[in-house]
Amino acid sequence: MRSEHEKDLLLKAVDGYKRRLIIVSDDYRILSSSYDEDKDDDDSIVGRFCYEFFYNCSEPCRDCIALKAIRLNKSTIRTDYTGFYHGKKERCRYSYPVMDNGVFRAAVVMDHEEPGIREMEDQLKRSNAFLHNLINSAVDGVIAADMSGKIIIFNEAAAEITGYSVAEAIENLDIRKTYAPGVAEEVMRLLRSEEYGGKGKLKGYRADGMNQEGQVMPISLNAAIVYEEEKEVATIGFFHDMREYLEMQSKLKKTQLQLLQAEKMSSLGKLAAGVAHQLNNPLGGIILFAKLILEDYDLPDGVTDDINRILRDAQRCSDTVKELLEFARQTKRELLPLDINKSISRTLFLLESQTLFHNIVIQCNYDETLPHVPADSQQLNHVLMNIILNAADAMDGAGHLTLTTGRITDEKKIFIEIKDSGSGIPEHVLPHIFEPFFTTKEEGKGTGLGLSMVYGIIENHGGTITAESTVGEGTKFRIELSY
Ligand SMILES: Nc1ncnc2c1ncn2[C@@H]1O[C@H](COP(=O)(O)OP(=O)(O)OP(=O)(O)O)[C@@H](O)[C@H]1O
Numbered sequence: 001m002r003s004e005h006e007k008d009l010l011l012k013a014v015d016g017y018k019r020r021l022i023i024v025s026d027d028y029r030i031l032s033s034s035y036d037e038d039k040d041d042d043d044s045i046v047g048r049f050c051y052e053f054f055y056n057c058s059e060p061c062r063d064c065i066a067l068k069a070i071r072l073n074k075s076t077i078r079t080d081y082t083g084f085y086h087g088k089k090e091r092c093r094y095s096y097p098v099m100d101n102g103v104f105r106a107a108v109v110m111d112h113e114e115p116g117i118r119e120m121e122d123q124l125k126r127s128n129a130f131l132h133n134l135i136n137s138a139v140d141g142v143i144a145a146d147m148s149g150k151i152i153i154f155n156e157a158a159a160e161i162t163g164y165s166v167a168e169a170i171e172n173l174d175i176r177k178t179y180a181p182g183v184a185e186e187v188m189r190l191l192r193s194e195e196y197g198g199k200g201k202l203k204g205y206r207a208d209g210m211n212q213e214g215q216v217m218p219i220s221l222n223a224a225i226v227y228e229e230e231k232e233v234a235t236i237g238f239f240h241d242m243r244e245y246l247e248m249q250s251k252l253k254k255t256q257l258q259l260l261q262a263e264k265m266s267s268l269g270k271l272a273a274g275v276a277h278q279l280n281n282p283l284g285g286i287i288l289f290a291k292l293i294l295e296d297y298d299l300p301d302g303v304t305d306d307i308n309r310i311l312r313d314a315q316r317c318s319d320t321v322k323e324l325l326e327f328a329r330q331t332k333r334e335l336l337p338l339d340i341n342k343s344i345s346r347t348l349f350l351l352e353s354q355t356l357f358h359n360i361v362i363q364c365n366y367d368e369t370l371p372h373v374p375a376d377s378q379q380l381n382h383v384l385m386n387i388i389l390n391a392a393d394a395m396d397g398a399g400h401l402t403l404t405t406g407r408i409t410d411e412k413k414i415f416i417e418i419k420d421s422g423s424g425i426p427e428h429v430l431p432h433i434f435e436p437f438f439t440t441k442e443e444g445k446g447t448g449l450g451l452s453m454v455y456g457i458i459e460n461h462g463g464t465i466t467a468e469s470t471v472g473e474g475t476k477f478r479i480e481l482s483y
């Protein structure tokens with residue numbers, strides 16, 4: 001039994017509890033209340049219905065915690081509750097039954113706050129918001145998914161790269177759909193292996209992603225598996241689109257190759273020019289003196305034939321030297337406004353009648369609005385003639401030859417494309433076709449000077465020439481000239 005002093009102390013302890021503590025019967029009547037000297041309602045509280053006194057209601061609250069404690073016969077707790085005093089949100093309400101010899105007597109109900117929880121919650125909210133901002137402002141796409149493939153995190157960069165909106169990705173996008181078919185499975189396999197940055201990690205992996213429109217795009221991916229006590233619970237990937245980078249890289253490579261080619265051509269050109277000069281004088285001498293012998297002496301027939309042979313061959317040498325000089329830009333050129341379409345049709349007119357072209361279907365797609373281009377008409381004819389003759393050779397006299405002209409918008413340039421349906425040029429041969437003396441034709445059929453001369457002329461006009469080819473399908477030459 002408690003002494004009077006003990007009881008007095010207990011009562012003071014209850015009153016000292018700075019929040020309201022009430023004892024209610026199972027029909028919601030307030031049987032007793034802690035005494036709060038700051039409130040002046042204490043005299044009137046006993047005997048009133050708790051719902052009426054505290055909440056001004058005419059019937060019990062729907063989820064009355066006291067009733068629950070009574071029913072379950074054990075202490076009950078509830079968070080986020082409107083406290084006994086109107087308008088003030090309490091964090092926690094606590095109720096427990098008061099028993100007397102196993103018989104229910106009443107329920108105690110009290111409010112109390114748990115400042116620790118609130119602070120922790122605020123802190124959690126703040127750090128959540130910070131993390132959210134962090135992920136969203138990342139330049140890389142960030143996607144996290146649970147192990148079923150359902151997306152949990154999808155930042156704005158990911159939305160931009162893939163074309164899905166953040167909302168639709170979170171709602172019903174499967175992570176597998178952001179990869180090309182089969183790639184997600186491969187990524188998971190690599191993630192689980194030790195070889196690519198350690199188990200559960202994948203670093204700088206080049207994968208094929210897929211956007212909303214089903215287009216496959218190259219991506220660079222850093223990914224990880226998120227573990228909780230050794231168990232895989234999620235995956236997270238940081239990635240960026242590689243298209244622009246790869247495009248730049250290939251442009252750079254092309255430019256490097258072009259530079260290399262130009263350099264090679266220029267040194268070969270100088271060499272050729274030097275040789276041509278050296279040959280020009282003695283050749284002139286041979287031709288001159290051969291002619292003099294023919295004129296000055298009465299020679300037997302056989303000798304005249306031989307000397308004529310010397311003259312013919314010397315003349316051939318002289319022609320080759322001329323082409324070499326042309327290639328090396330040693331001949332004069334005259335740039336005048338030229339109608340490219342007309343140049344093409346003139347060249348075709350000359351060639352079409354030849355037997356080599358009888359079974360070749362020629363199609364011309366002229367841009368009739370093509371501006372005149374400053375060019376040397378004779379040299380350009382030479383260019384066209386060489387390319388077209390090569391095409392006819394490659395088609396072995398039968399096939400399709402297509403000539404197209406057009407403007408390059410925004411660049412003050414025109415282009416000429418000459419496409420054949422011939423044998424095509426193997427990949428390892430293509431880089432050499434503009435080199436002087438490079439030929440795949442049998443001896444006597446080609447000197448290998450045609451395209452090198454073409455290259456020299458076009459370069460001399462400030463233009464460019466490129467070739468694309470597929471073996472078995474044909475070859476396309478493209479010339480670009482400024483106007
Ligand atoms: N349209 C084409 N289709 C396939 N191969 C081609 C084509 N044009 C050029 N080539 C290849 O490029 C090589 C070089 O061509 P180029 O015109 O410089 O010399 P060529 O035709 O062999 O001799 P020529 O000096 O008599 O013109 C050819 O031998 C051929 O292998």
Ligand SMILES: [Mg+2]
Nearest residue numbers: 386390450451
């Ligand atoms: Mg040729």
